[in-house]
Every structure is written in C-alpha cells, then in structure tokens.
Amino acid sequence: MPNYSLTAINVGSFALGEADRILTLFSAERGLVRAVAKGARKPGTKIAGRADVLNVNKLMLARGRSLDIIVQAEQIESFPKLRQDLFRLAYGLYYAELTAQFGEGLEEEAEIFFGYLCQALRLQAEAKGEPAILCLDFELKLLELLGYKPELDFCVGCRRVLSNPSIAVFDHELGGILCQSCLVEDRRMQRHQVAEASADYRPEAGLSSSLKTHITPLVWQALVSASHDPERHNAQVSASISRANTAGCRLIQTYIEHKAGRRMKALDLIKV
Structure with a gap:
C-alpha cells in the first residue's frame, strides 16, 4: 500500500531493540497512532532529534506488518x-x-x-x-x-x-x-x-x-x-x-x- 503523511506530536516512546524506538503520536488526521522510528536511539541521527517527546513533525509513514514505519520526519515545532x-x-x-x-x-x-x-x-x-x-x-x-x-x-x-x-x-x-x-x-x-x-x-x-x-x-x-x-x-x-x-x-x-x-x-x- 502507498505511503501516507501525518502531522503529529510525539506524546510518548519506548525502546525497540538496540537502535529503534516506538513512538506514540497524536495526529490531526487519525488521532492516536504508534509507529516505529528506526535509528532513533542512535546519537546524532536526524530522526533522533525528531523523536523527542512534545516535538511536532510532518511525517511520512510506510505500512508495516504490525506497526507502520516513519520514513521521513520534518520538524514543525519543538517548544x-x-x-x-x-x-x-x-x-x-x-x-x-x-x-x-x-x-x-x-x-x-x-x-x-x-x-x-x-x-x-x-x-x-x-x-x-x-x-x-x-x-x-x-x-x-x-x-x-x-x-x-x-x-x-x-x-x-x-x-x-x-x-x-x-x-x-x-x-x-x-x-x-x-x-x-x-x-x-x-x-x-x-x-x-x-x-x-x-x-x-x-x-x-x-x-x-x-x-x-x-x-x-x-x-x-x-x-x-x-x-x-x-x-x-x-x-x-x-x-x-x-x-x-x-x-x-x-x-x-x-x-x-x-x-x-x-x-x-x-x-x-x-x-x-
């Protein structure tokens, strides 16, 4: 299935494996969503800064088997x-x-x-x-x-x-x-x-x-x-x-x- 976009704020996360995170997001389009941010636990990666709680991002997600995967994140607001x-x-x-x-x-x-x-x-x-x-x-x-x-x-x-x-x-x-x-x-x-x-x-x-x-x-x-x-x-x-x-x-x-x-x-x- 095709990728889709969301405008969402990070409201929680927890570790997945050694390098990834599962983010809990609240989006304007779909409400509460959980998605995988690959590499979010690696220091210095672009997605790591976008994965902080209370960051608002424009996201592109790809369909996954159980959880969708964030393939692109553009920060909109970080307070x-x-x-x-x-x-x-x-x-x-x-x-x-x-x-x-x-x-x-x-x-x-x-x-x-x-x-x-x-x-x-x-x-x-x-x-x-x-x-x-x-x-x-x-x-x-x-x-x-x-x-x-x-x-x-x-x-x-x-x-x-x-x-x-x-x-x-x-x-x-x-x-x-x-x-x-x-x-x-x-x-x-x-x-x-x-x-x-x-x-x-x-x-x-x-x-x-x-x-x-x-x-x-x-x-x-x-x-x-x-x-x-x-x-x-x-x-x-x-x-x-x-x-x-x-x-x-x-x-x-x-x-x-x-x-x-x-x-x-x-x-x-x-x-x-």
Missing part, C-alpha cells in the same frame, strides 16, 4: 521555551501523558484536540498565565471532549442548583459535586448498608463506596470560572485565588486518575 522551564515542561509532559492515556477516545475530534494541545503547550511555553490555571483549562477541555466533563453547576444527586452554602464534596464516581443534603443522605444510606452487612454476615454485602473530596466555596468558584471562562488566565489574580486554582487543578487531576484507573506519573514532577 524551546517550554524546555527551558523545568516546571512548565513538567506540565507539558503531563499533557502528553494524558493524551497517550485518553487519545484513543478522541479519534472523531482528532483535528480539534491536536490544535488545542499545541496551543496549550504554546501558552505554557510563553508563560501566558499561571501554570496551574492553564493546566486546569486543558484538563477541563480534554474531559469535555471525552464526555467526562464534571458537573459543577448542579448537584449530581438531586440536580438542584449549587451555591456557596450548599456545596459539600466532589464525587469522583458520579463526576460532580454533591450538595450538603445529598451528602447527609449518602452517609445515612452507607450506615444502613453497614448495619445490613453486619447482620447478614455476607462479605458481598459490603459498601459500594466512591471517592469523595471535600471542596471549599473558593475552590468551587475557581472550577466554575475555569469551566465558563477559559480566557481568564490573562488576568492578574490574588494569592488566595491562585491557591484555589491550584487546589481545583489537583482535584480535577484526582478525578482524571480515577477515570484512567491509574496514577499519572508526570504529576510527581509537578507536586514536588
């Missing part, structure tokens, strides 16, 4: 300013890890997400706002495209409109915020389940628990603002708002890890 700031680079690596994890669910929105990912990396590279605020915007956009965007305006239990006095916890299983009344009812039901399980002596009668995180009004407001006003990162914010944005970002990261079913390794670089 040099991002690589000069280790803290912001950690966020870029987190974006790449998220893309590798969830990219298969973005095939229909591949062109939209590819453009958004590149723009998100540019914003981090150019320091166009606090890193956590920019990250929160990226996370919420990704969750929206995946169909996992959290419910922040209405209680996920009773569907009442949320307000500062009514918010209680973020329920990671239900994907949104529970109000105080629903949290009280949820705890009452859990106590009832515990009592029934103890009475019946049945191991299978245990709780169907879900992860919940306490959320303050300020953090909730930060999440709502991020959800409805993604351009706010250009504005100056107070120290308290900055802390709320960081807390909101970490809450959403926990939600994302819950959906992924695993730990995001790049977060270890951010949370030091």
Whole structure:
C-alpha cells in the first residue's frame, strides 16, 4: 500500500531493540497512532532529534506488518521555551501523558484536540498565565471532549442548583459535586448498608463506596470560572485565588486518575 503523511506530536516512546524506538503520536488526521522510528536511539541521527517527546513533525509513514514505519520526519515545532522551564515542561509532559492515556477516545475530534494541545503547550511555553490555571483549562477541555466533563453547576444527586452554602464534596464516581443534603443522605444510606452487612454476615454485602473530596466555596468558584471562562488566565489574580486554582487543578487531576484507573506519573514532577 502507498505511503501516507501525518502531522503529529510525539506524546510518548519506548525502546525497540538496540537502535529503534516506538513512538506514540497524536495526529490531526487519525488521532492516536504508534509507529516505529528506526535509528532513533542512535546519537546524532536526524530522526533522533525528531523523536523527542512534545516535538511536532510532518511525517511520512510506510505500512508495516504490525506497526507502520516513519520514513521521513520534518520538524514543525519543538517548544524551546517550554524546555527551558523545568516546571512548565513538567506540565507539558503531563499533557502528553494524558493524551497517550485518553487519545484513543478522541479519534472523531482528532483535528480539534491536536490544535488545542499545541496551543496549550504554546501558552505554557510563553508563560501566558499561571501554570496551574492553564493546566486546569486543558484538563477541563480534554474531559469535555471525552464526555467526562464534571458537573459543577448542579448537584449530581438531586440536580438542584449549587451555591456557596450548599456545596459539600466532589464525587469522583458520579463526576460532580454533591450538595450538603445529598451528602447527609449518602452517609445515612452507607450506615444502613453497614448495619445490613453486619447482620447478614455476607462479605458481598459490603459498601459500594466512591471517592469523595471535600471542596471549599473558593475552590468551587475557581472550577466554575475555569469551566465558563477559559480566557481568564490573562488576568492578574490574588494569592488566595491562585491557591484555589491550584487546589481545583489537583482535584480535577484526582478525578482524571480515577477515570484512567491509574496514577499519572508526570504529576510527581509537578507536586514536588
């Protein structure tokens, strides 16, 4: 079959033999793709520089038996300013890890997400706002495209409109915020389940628990603002708002890890 071209960003790689690499790419044309970069582990080769994570390349690929092979790579963008700031680079690596994890669910929105990912990396590279605020915007956009965007305006239990006095916890299983009344009812039901399980002596009668995180009004407001006003990162914010944005970002990261079913390794670089 004939060769084909892709415009793609490298979001991961691992060694293949002594000289090659398998690259995980997210392309504007096909979404998530894996391909072999021959000679990418050899120092000084042209493909080695093109194979770095977060490089955007115009690629020519040839069909292979199990994986296609990169036969030509022309670098388009490499975000040099991002690589000069280790803290912001950690966020870029987190974006790449998220893309590798969830990219298969973005095939229909591949062109939209590819453009958004590149723009998100540019914003981090150019320091166009606090890193956590920019990250929160990226996370919420990704969750929206995946169909996992959290419910922040209405209680996920009773569907009442949320307000500062009514918010209680973020329920990671239900994907949104529970109000105080629903949290009280949820705890009452859990106590009832515990009592029934103890009475019946049945191991299978245990709780169907879900992860919940306490959320303050300020953090909730930060999440709502991020959800409805993604351009706010250009504005100056107070120290308290900055802390709320960081807390909101970490809450959403926990939600994302819950959906992924695993730990995001790049977060270890951010949370030091």
